[in-house]
Amino acid sequence: MDKKLLNSPQHSDEGTDSFVAEMFLKNALLEFKREKIRKEIDQTLLEGNKELFLKLTEELKKIC
Structure with missing residues (x-):
């Protein structure tokens, strides 16, 4: 069983990271x-x- 420490970096799914990055960029471009x-x-x-x-x-x- 893997133990996850509260303050240690967590590995997240690449798809989730890509989605979050894409949403961040889209939002920044829209605001610009x-x-x-x-x-x-x-x-x-x-x-x-x-x-x-x-x-x-x-x-x-x-x-808007």
Whole structure:
């Protein structure tokens, strides 16, 4: 019988590690895209570009 120590590193399944890494990367990329669009929206407000503002807000809604 294997004993698992509370503070020792545990070997996890490679599939689980890959899944967690993929989810982490997808989340980081999504957050990067959101922030980029928000900055672009701020710029359109400063410039008064209503058409681009509406386009960007729709894009942001789709990924939120």
